[in-house]
Amino acid sequence: MRHLNIGIPRGLLFHSYGEAWKLFFRELGCEVTVSPETNADILKEGIRHTVGDLCLPVKTFLGHAAVLKDNIDVLFIPRYVSVEQESYMCPKMIGLPDVTRACMVNLPPVLDPMFHVKLNKEQTVREFVKPVAKFLSLSPAAVSAACERHLNRHEEAPAGQHRQAEHPLNEGVGRSAVPGRMNISVIGRPYLLFDRHLSKNLFHFIKKLGANPVYLNPDRAEIREAMAVIPKWVYWDMGKEVVAAAHMSFKDERIDGVVNVCSATCGPDSFTGDLIRKRLNQRNKPYMSLSLDEHTSDVGIQTRLEAFIDMIAKVTA
C-alpha cells in the first residue's frame, strides 16, 4: 500500500514545531516531504504568489508551498491559534491556510487542523485530531495518542523553544554569554533568525567578525519577569519571547550589544520593537534593529553589523 505523502512547507512555525510534526505524521504511517531550505528561487516564487501586503515570512512560506505542491498528496498547514493560555498567534499565522488557498491555484488538498489551547486540553486535542483522523481514515484514538506524544506539549515550553534537529543553534551559537568575549545577543522570531537565507546567515557573520553570537531562550519565569516591567502584557506568542529575550540581554552584564531581527511589515514587531527600545533599554546598551524584507541585501546587513561591532569595540576599549 502506498503511504500518503504529506508536504510540510519549511517556513513560519516549521522552525519551532517542524520536528514534532514530522514525528507525528510518521507515527501515523505517512511519508513526509519537507521543502528545501529557503533560497533566492523559493523566495521569488513566494513573491510571485503574493497578493496584498504580506510580511516576508509569509511570502517565503508561500514559496515553500509552491515548490512542494505538485509532488505531494496533501499540504499540511495547521491553523495555530494559540499555544498557551495567555496569548495568541498573529492573525496572519491564524489565517495561514486561508491566505495560502487565496494566493495559490492548483493546490493539493490542504489539511488545516486547528491548534488552540484556549479550549480545555481534551478539546484542544479533539479539535486537532478530528480532521486529521478523517482525512487519513484513521481512528481518532490512534491520532489522539500520536498528538499527545508529539504535539500537545506546548505548555511545557514557550513558543519557539522546541527541540529542532536542523537548527543553527546546533552549529556553535551560544545559549549564554562567554566571559572575556564580545557577546552579541540576537533576538527575533525563530522563522526569521533560523532561516539562513532570510537572516543572511547573521549568526555566522557575527562569528566571522570575532564576536560571540548569543541566542537567549527565555523560560516561563523569565517571560513573567519581563512582562512585569512593561506597562502592558504582550499578547502575541513569540512577541512575548522576543521581549523577554531583550529584557534578559539588557540585564546581563556580559552581553555587550543586542540585535533585534524583525520583519519590515510586521505589526507585532513594530509594537515590540518600540517597547524594547523605549521601555526596556534603561541602561542604553548598544541596540540595533535589523528590519528585513525581500530587498534587504547581504552586504547591507553585513555593513550594519560591522559598524555596530566596531562601535561596541571602540566604546569598550
Ligand code: SF4
Ligand atoms: S508576527 Fe509578523 S512576521 Fe510573523 S507572521 Fe505575523 S506579521 Fe508576519
